[in-house]
Amino acid sequence: MSNIGSYEKRLENFEWSIAEKELDYKPGDHINIGWYLSDRNCLMGKSDKLALIWEGLGGAEKSYTFNDIRIYSNTIASFLKNLGIKNEERVCLFMDKIPELYIGFVGILKLGAVAQPLFSAFGDESLFVRLDNAKTSAIITQRKHVSKVRKILDQLPNLKHIIIVDYDGKNPLREREIAFDMEQAEQVEHFESFPTKAESHSLLHYTSGTTGQPKGVKHVHYSLISQYLTTKWVLDLQDDDIYWCTADPGWVTGTSYGIIGPWSLGVTQCVMDIGFSADAWYKFIEKRKITMWYSAPTAIRSLMKAGNEIIKNYDLSSLRHLASVGEPLNAEAVIWSEKVFGKAFLDTYWQTETGSIMLTNFPGMKIKPGSMGKPFPGITAAILDPKTYTPYTETGKIGLIGFKPGWPAMMRTYWNNEETYKKKFENGWYLPGDRASIDNEGYFWFIGRDDDIINTGGHLVSPFEVESALLEYEAVAESAVVAKPDDVNMEVVKAFVTLKPGFTPSKDLELNIMNFIRKKLSPLAMPQEIEYVESLPKTRSGKIMRRVLHAKEWGEEIGDISTLEND
Amino acid sequence: MENMKEVILEYVIDEYCDDESSDISFDTPLISGGLVDSFSMVSLKRFLENKYNISIPDDQATPEAFDTVTKIELLVKKFL
Numbered sequence: 001m002s003n004i005g006s007y008e009k010r011l012e013n014f015e016w017s018i019a020e021k022e023l024d025y026k027p028g029d030h031i032n033i034g035w036y037l038s039d040r041n042c043l044m045g046k047s048d049k050l051a052l053i054w055e056g057l058g059g060a061e062k063s064y065t066f067n068d069i070r071i072y073s074n075t076i077a078s079f080l081k082n083l084g085i086k087n088e089e090r091v092c093l094f095m096d097k098i099p100e101l102y103i104g105f106v107g108i109l110k111l112g113a114v115a116q117p118l119f120s121a122f123g124d125e126s127l128f129v130r131l132d133n134a135k136t137s138a139i140i141t142q143r144k145h146v147s148k149v150r151k152i153l154d155q156l157p158n159l160k161h162i163i164i165v166d167y168d169g170k171n172p173l174r175e176r177e178i179a180f181d182m183e184q185a186e187q188v189e190h191f192e193s194f195p196t197k198a199e200s201h202s203l204l205h206y207t208s209g210t211t212g213q214p215k216g217v218k219h220v221h222y223s224l225i226s227q228y229l230t231t232k233w234v235l236d237l238q239d240d241d242i243y244w245c246t247a248d249p250g251w252v253t254g255t256s257y258g259i260i261g262p263w264s265l266g267v268t269q270c271v272m273d274i275g276f277s278a279d280a281w282y283k284f285i286e287k288r289k290i291t292m293w294y295s296a297p298t299a300i301r302s303l304m305k306a307g308n309e310i311i312k313n314y315d316l317s318s319l320r321h322l323a324s325v326g327e328p329l330n331a332e333a334v335i336w337s338e339k340v341f342g343k344a345f346l347d348t349y350w351q352t353e354t355g356s357i358m359l360t361n362f363p364g365m366k367i368k369p370g371s372m373g374k375p376f377p378g379i380t381a382a383i384l385d386p387k388t389y390t391p392y393t394e395t396g397k398i399g400l401i402g403f404k405p406g407w408p409a410m411m412r413t414y415w416n417n418e419e420t421y422k423k424k425f426e427n428g429w430y431l432p433g434d435r436a437s438i439d440n441e442g443y444f445w446f447i448g449r450d451d452d453i454i455n456t457g458g459h460l461v462s463p464f465e466v467e468s469a470l471l472e473y474e475a476v477a478e479s480a481v482v483a484k485p486d487d488v489n490m491e492v493v494k495a496f497v498t499l500k501p502g503f504t505p506s507k508d509l510e511l512n513i514m515n516f517i518r519k520k521l522s523p524l525a526m527p528q529e530i531e532y533v534e535s536l537p538k539t540r541s542g543k544i545m546r547r548v549l550h551a552k553e554w555g556e557e558i559g560d561i562s563t564l565e566n567d
Numbered sequence: 568m569e570n571m572k573e574v575i576l577e578y579v580i581d582e583y584c585d586d587e588s589s590d591i592s593f594d595t596p597l598i599s600g601g602l603v604d605s606f607s608m609v610s611l612k613r614f615l616e617n618k619y620n621i622s623i624p625d626d627q628a629t630p631e632a633f634d635t636v637t638k639i640e641l642l643v644k645k646f647l
């Protein structure tokens with residue numbers, strides 16, 4: 001029996017207070033996510049239960065009980081406090097998927113500070129923009145990533161502490177750097193979690209925008225209510241589950257459902273911090289007896305590419321429930337997973353700003369492969385007319401997805417950018433920026449983005465950010481960046497560039513530009529193809545018409561080009 | 568011709584390793600070891616194609632074929 005039972009029955013008289021009661025929270029009480037993920041589990045009798053099983057490079061393995069999580073997070077919180085970090089200050093986590101990332105997240109929240117996780121593959125420019133915007137006080141990182149912090153340190157006066165969790169003493173520490181070994185530090189048995197309230201700031205995740213710099217999405221401690229209940233009803237986590245969320249906590253799935261969800265339910269989770277290979281993934285499932293697997297379409301399609309034969313080498317019978325997030329899961333992948341694993345991956349739809357699952361296929365519900373499913377109880381969703389922002393009453397019409405604001409995990413604002421935040425609402429609806437339709441049984445069907453944002457492997461990349469970075473390369477005069485179709489990643493970045501006089505198109509130049517963007521921004525943002533052009537399509541006012549290039553890449557109609565400038 | 572494995576190894580260290588103390592050999596797992604991610608693999612493939620004037624079909628540019636410098640050398644030699 002699944003946790004949700006009957007979806008229809010859950011819709012009747014649904015109240016978020018269901019989660020509040022289960023978490024023993026009453027409106028007005030203190031609520032600290034860090035405490036819920038650690039101390040509360042111990043108070044519930046789970047001290048000795050495994051919370052985290054971790055595997056890293058070279059066969060490294062570690063495991064931590066909930067009591068370990070409690071003590072180590074106390075130790076981290078205490079260390080930060082002794083450095084002078086106070087509640088509401090931003091502390092960045094810039095690490096691979098190592099235990100310190102997961103436990104550090106808990107420690108920061110217990111201190112009442114704001115966790116700011118950033119993807120460790122970010123280049124120095126991407127890192128700088130986000131640390132500068134957040135006025136981050138401290139960054140917790142590893143030796144292998146500290147060189148990126150050093151490059152930008154002079155421009156970050158607010159960044160007072162660079163905490164290195166694996167310092168080996170081989171090279172001297174530099175300005176503002178301090179070593180901290182979570183397991184070797186004097187352990188702190190008692191740490192009083194900061195008395196945060198429902199609306200206290202907990203988390204700052206950055207997401208890309210069509211124009212302008214990345215936006216810091218502000219979440220609060222009350223988000224726990226949504227994250228707990230969606231984990232329970234959609235991911236269906238039960239007490240004896242062994243859970244594997246493949247997402248990196250540098251992105252929202254990795255925090256909402258890679259830390260907060262499973263640990264708020266006191267469930268054991270596994271983390272594998274090595275690169276992708278089908279063999280390694282199947283071996284991990286077999287060895288750890290994973291029961292619930294939350295992954296992404298890109299990974300699922302990569303596994304499909306690896307073929308079905310390889311699956312026969314592994315015993316994957318422990319799997320009982322599969323779900324997917326990041327980009328629309330194509331029908332073929334759903335059908336394939338049902339065939340090879342005996343279970344279909346259930347697609348879930350949400351985003352950084354929503355903080356928790358909004359539309360989804362529920363356990364036990366009839367699956368329509370390729371569909372986004374139905375709204376989570378308590379979520380009012382509609383397809384809106386793009387001109388009037390009123391809900392369509394007919395089924396099958398394509399429009400904008402809209403959500404009625406008010407669910408617990410919804411973002412509270414964009415950090416220092418209230419103006420952009422307000423633009424996310426029209427006629428009382430929150431607009432996530434995607435287009436879809438609803439069928440006659442109430443299932444939502446994804447159509448596409450309503451803007452130029454590129455979704456590559458489930459990660460959003462801003463064309464503006466890449467175009468700006470391209471202009472910093474000495475040979476590039478102008479640039480335009482669009483999505484290009486890709487079998488595995490759904491979309492990848494493609495750049496069109498014009499060169500400055502004196503520079504000649506060549507394959508080597510293309511590679512140099514690719515590597516420049518990879519190091520400056522991130523591997524995700526690196527154009528997988530660069531096309532040299534004589535000129536870019538522009539409006540008469542000089543604005544680059546990305547949609548013309550996008551249409552060309554996707555073989556679509558170009559549409560109205562009456563504003564296109566004449567050459 | 569320069570020693571191909573040396574050339575590839577040097578490129579991988581220069582381009583993909585931030586950690587100065589990384590100890591990478593011809594048989595260090597690059598993709599499954601997390602040193603080179605699947606997105607960055609595209610630039611490594613492009614380097615090999617430019618350097619050796621070859622074209623590696625996408626269906627042969629798999630994470631497994633790119634997993635070590637030794638394997639990459641074998642792949643490149645197929646197309647020389």
